[in-house]
Amino acid sequence: EMFDLSGEAAVVTGAGSGLGKAIAEILAQAGANVGLIDVDQDRIESVAAGIAACGGKTFGIAADVSAPESIASAVEGIRGRFGRLDIAFANAGISRGPGFTEAGGTLTGTPQDDWNAVIDVNLNGVFNTLKAVSGRIADGGRIVVTASTAGFRADPMVGYAYVATKAAVLNIVRQAALELAPRGVRINAIAPGPFRTNIAGEGALDVPELNGLWAQTIPLGRMADPEEMKGLALLLASRASSFMTGGAYVIDGGALAL
Ligand code: NAD
Structure with missing residues (x-):
């Protein structure tokens, strides 16, 4: 069966919350052994317990993707631990500060610390993870x-470093697709629109005040x-995507179509 991951081993970074948690769950459900990586040890333990309770084989290691x-x-x-590695999700990422409607999102208002922190995790972290995995x-x-x-x-909801790193990793994926194809x-990228996760702080995106924005x-x-990331994650992790590499798959409710 083309979606079956039995006997395979996976690693997911940022697995303690949001998209990484959903990705780890679907890989385990498809039969893979799943290694969870996150900076937050408590989050790893809670995700691991949930997967184990559903009969999945998993364990976690606390690590920081920005530290090679x-x-x-x-x-x-x-x-x-698993004796092999077949699947890797370089998923950990952060966002700092508000969008360009407020000081933290402007050119002059972007704190150097915020710029550096986002580059460290979203760009260096992806490079470090791909290097460790390849x-x-x-x-x-x-x-x-x-x-x-x-x-x-451009995206009014996030700052300069975020848009810069997310554009950069799309091209890292193309470069790595070339290297690894032989x-x-x-290797593929996923490009989510707004998902209800903890990236802006717990529950921060899940407020009625934003409903008008999403509607527009x-x-x-x-x-x-x-949960709505699970189908695409399983497609790209499995043999079902056997002719797909170097691509970027948008999953955004049609936002980029506007
Ligand atoms: P989240 O905050 O819910 O989960 C991210 C997880 O990554 C957290 O558990 C966090 O502890 C972990 N993490 C942060 N820094 C880390 C580091 N240095 N090393 C290891 N782990 C680290 O957020 P999410 O929305 O699930 O984010 C996952 C990915 O999805 C990110 O790359 C994010 O940029 C991307 N993304 C999210 C959205 C969205 O709307 N939520 C949209 C587009 C892209």
Whole structure:
């Protein structure tokens, strides 16, 4: 069966919350052993407990994707534990400050610390994760990087560093697709629109005041639930996507169509 991941091993960064949690759940449900990586140990434990309760095989390692040795040793720990690595999601990411309607999102109002922190996680973190994974993943493996619709256009909801990093990782994916294709390793990006996660602080995006904004900017008229990422994640992680590499798959309720 083309969606079956039985006997395979996966790693997911940012697995403690939001999209990473949903991705880890669907990989486990499809039969994979799933290694969870997140900076937040409590979040890892709670996601691992949920997956285990559903009969999935999983465990977590706390690591920071922005620190090359930290992510490399976590990936090695997971590969060692499962004896192989077939699937990797470079998903961890952060957003700092408000959009350009407020000071933190303007050119002069962007704090240097915010710029550096977002570059460290969203750009350096993806590079560090791909570096840690590429030599360890089996021939025929699949890699997925979480970009954003903000990698394709300006976005008033996020700052300069966020749009810069999300555009950058789309091209890193193309470059890596070229490098890894001879081994049959495929790599693709996903580009989500607004999903109800903890990226802006717990529950921050899930407020009625934003309903008007979603109605105006998203043809489907609402934010997405992380559950709605599961289908695309499983497609890209499985043999069902066997001719797909170097691509960027938008999942945004039609936002980019406007
Ligand atoms: P989230 O905050 O709910 O989850 C992100 C997880 O990553 C958290 O558990 C956090 O602890 C972890 N993390 C943060 N920094 C880390 C680091 N340095 N090392 C390891 N783990 C780290 O947010 P989310 O929305 O699920 O974000 C997942 C990805 O989706 C990010 O790359 C984000 O940019 C992207 N994205 C989200 C949306 C959205 O609307 N939620 C839209 C487009 C793209």
